[in-house]
Amino acid sequence: MLKIDGFSKSYGAGRYAVRDLTLHVAPGEIYGFLGHNGAGKSTTLRAVAGVLDFTEGEITVGGHSIRTQPVEAKRIMAFLPDNPDLYDFMTGIRYLNFIADVYGISSADRTARIARYADAFELTKDLGGAIGGYSHGMKQKLALISAFIRQPRLLILDEPFVGLDPAAAYTLKTMLRELCDEGGAVFFSTHVLEVAEKLCDKLAILRAGRLIEAGPTAEIVGRSNLEEVFLQLEREEAAQ
């Protein structure tokens, strides 16, 4: 579903934010992307989503190159950045209809999907209010709903659990699993190691722009727990 091959990104002056990253996400997989602050997670996710150009490598979504076939690639993927840019002057429902218009979702489909996802995230009664008056968590829920109503085959999420209350976090975990059970795939970054350990089929750990570990969660965690494994890997890499 998602293939990142030999991906490198330099923001200039020969300093690489990410270097030679290869990582594949298959249909049905929830793939967690871990790393310290500044490791290069957002850089990678933004390049995958086609909102950031990159220096070397190739990224394909459903077989479509994000560089040469961006429209085809973006049609089957939804991206939620770490700080989604919503329109404060719009109401929530206006924003969701705007997204539905952009992606050509029929009137019947949008009504059913908005009702389903807004109910699931307990945002229905707030949809008539201006986004400018939403809390951080409400904005995050609205951004998630706008991604889910598109019913993407690949969901790319940057720190999706930040700001969500426990009920919304549970709903999100359930929906991510449902999307994968239906043949979709999810690639998301997080600092919440408990969520990563419980939810993800596979994990990749980035350190200073380089992949230091990738594979099935159970193999990476082994008999320990993810927090210990993560901190140990960080220490080993730092000592090299």
Ligand SMILES: Nc1ncnc2c1ncn2[C@@H]1O[C@H](COP(=O)(O)OP(=O)(O)OP(=O)(O)O)[C@@H](O)[C@H]1O
């Ligand atoms: N627009 C930019 N211009 C220059 N350098 C940048 C830019 N964006 C990111 N960087 C640098 O690239 C590196 C990777 O940053 P990135 O935001 O991808 O990390 P991250 O793993 O998402 O971090 P965090 O967990 O803090 O969100 C950092 O050294 C950062 O300073």
